[in-house]
Amino acid sequence: xxxxxxxxxxxxxxxxxxxxxxxxxxxxxxxxxxxxxxxxxxxxxxxxxxxxxxxxxxxxxxxxxxxxxxxxxxxxxxxxxxxxxxxxxxxxxxxxxxxxxxxxxxxxxxxxxxxxxxxxxxxxxxxxxxxxxxxxxxxxxxxxxxxxxxxxxxxxxxxxxxxxxxxxxxxxxxxxxxxxxxxxxxxxxxxxxxxxxxxxxxxxxxxxxxxxxxxxxxxxxxxxxxxxxxxxxxxxxxxxxxxxxxxxxxxxxxxxxxxxxxxxxxxxxxxxxxxxxxxxxxxxxxxxxxxxxxxxxxxxxxxxxxxxxxxxxxxxxxxxxxxxxxxxxxxxxxxxxxxxxxxxxxxxxxxxxxxxxxxxxxxxxxxxxxxxxxxxxxxx
Ligand code: 9MR
Numbered sequence: 429x430x431x432x433x434x435x436x437x438x439x440x441x442x443x444x445x446x447x448x449x450x451x452x453x454x455x456x457x458x459x460x461x462x463x464x465x466x467x468x469x470x471x472x473x474x475x476x477x478x479x480x481x482x483x484x485x486x487x488x489x490x491x492x493x494x495x496x497x498x499x500x501x502x503x504x505x506x507x508x509x510x511x512x513x514x515x516x517x518x519x520x521x522x523x524x525x526x527x528x529x530x531x532x533x534x535x536x537x538x539x540x541x542x543x544x545x546x547x548x549x550x551x552x553x554x555x556x557x558x559x560x561x562x563x564x565x566x567x568x569x570x571x572x573x574x575x576x577x578x579x580x581x582x583x584x585x586x587x588x589x590x591x592x593x594x595x596x597x598x599x600x601x602x603x604x605x606x607x608x609x610x611x612x613x614x615x616x617x618x619x620x621x622x623x624x625x626x627x628x629x630x631x632x633x634x635x636x637x638x639x640x641x642x643x644x645x646x647x648x649x650x651x652x653x654x655x656x657x658x659x660x661x662x663x664x665x666x667x668x669x670x671x672x673x674x675x676x677x678x679x680x681x682x683x684x685x686x687x688x689x690x691x692x693x694x695x696x697x698x699x700x701x702x703x704x705x706x707x708x709x710x711x712x713x714x715x716x717x718x719x720x721x722x723x724x725x726x727x728x729x730x731x732x733x734x735x736x737x738x739x740x741x742x743x744x745x746x747x748x749x750x751x752x753x754x755x756x757x758x759x760x761x762x763x764x765x766x767x768x769x770x771x772x773x774x775x776x777x778x779x780x781x782x783x784x785x786x787x788x789x790x791x792x793x794x795x796x797x798x799x800x801x802x803x804x805x806x807x808x
Contacts, residue, residue: 459550460512463785472794473516477802480748481517481554481600482794483757485715486544487765489522490565500765501544510761510785512551517600519556519714519757520544521767525565530587533569538594545598554600556714556757559650560588561634562606563620571621580625585637592641601712601755603650603682604638605631613659632676639677650682650714655694657703669707680710680752685743686759688775689720689735698746705750712755713747716740718790719768719778728777737789740780741797748801758794 462468469475476482487500487507500507511518522528523540531537548555561584575583592602608616608623608631617623622630635647649668654661664681671678681704687693694700701711718739720732728736740758747753760766764783769776780791 457546457550459552460508460547462513463506463509466513468513471514472791472798473514475795475798475802476516477748477798479754480798480801481755481757482515482798483517483519483554483556483755484511484515484761485519485521485757485759486511486523487521487760488540489520489525489528491767491770492522492765494770497765501540501547506785507762507765508547510781512547512553514761515553517554517556517755517757518544518548519558521558521760522565524558524591525562526570526587527565527567529591530570531567533573533583536590541595545595549598555595555598556712556755557592557595557599557602557645558714559603559606560591560638561604561608561620561622561631563616564607566621575625577626580622581630581633584622584626584630584634588634588637589641592638592645596642597644599642599645601646601648601680601682601710602638602642603714604635604647606650607652608649609651609660609663611653611660613663615663632671632674635671635676635678646679646710647677648680648682648710648712648714649678650684652684652686652715654683655685655687655700656696657700661700665703665707668704668709678709680704680712682712682714682755684715684759685713685717686715687718687739687743689718689732689739693739693742695742697743698749701746701750701753705752709752710755711747711750711753712757713743713753714755714757715759716743716757717759717766717768717778719772719775721774722776723774732777733789736777737793740790741793744794744797748797 472482520541529537545555608620610616615623615628638647649664668678668681704711718736720728720736722728744756747756760779762781762785763777763779766779768778780788
């Protein structure tokens, strides 16, 4: 995962040179029509239990800027139709990350995120904000800025207040702090600029500032490699109640869920979610995908697809079984735009739809699991 982030930084540094225009999309404020031939009852959001949001990342920024296709969210009509039809929660894949939204010290670039929020409102979707405090995808002006401690603190506060404030009332959950622990459960004291320069106490301030800017938004920690009970998830289990005891407004713990069929399914996922639920926290699955080994030019086997489907199903079942697991998000819904093959050579096919939006067994596994969780009820 570390390699991925430094690669991403290099890729994004070059991508920043490309001016990112946002074309006006006709009907942006209007609900997007149902895809032709798709009944609204035949979608994930329709069959989801009322208290569970089913979401996806909204493709754009990041690795997309190095691909041959134009921005998926603004250019791909079928993509937009499926996005509106299938999901009742959306997460900007890159459009709220520092490098994207805050490209120069005195410049914010909100157009792309504004468009996502408008789309979500028009289509009766909630939004997950991602992310405010991270070691990756930070702009060079910040990482290489030689700021004093006071300046850095002021920069972080201003960023959080500006970004959270702009979308106050429009973002349901925020991944305030992303990936703050190493695999062994120690804090990222070297690669996270905030923790390195300002000390661990700054984590609490980030949550306080976010809460001040939008008191209704639910504030989360989010990480990968915390699906099971391990040193990293234990570190969150210890940290969050300690912060709460100090009055820090933390509402939830989110598990990303970037899985691979190379490894076994994390069978203790439900038990892990439950121990956070037992603390009175909300939980969420925020970035689920399940990659597999597929040689270039070959198709996955039926067995691989079934194995993938079972991982999607088990992850969803775990969330459904835990009371306050109220948000289940997949990290993209079509292989056409997935980050996986860009970052993992020889792996891919990680999402629930093929490039042409036809459904894979993993899609049907999600649909059936949602149906079983709330038989007979539709939920838009
Ligand atoms: O999907 C995102 C991709 O477009 C970016 O290039 C990449 C850069 O790090 O980030 C991807 O999203 C990451 C998310 O923000 C945090 N968790 C891991 C995700 C996959 O790398």
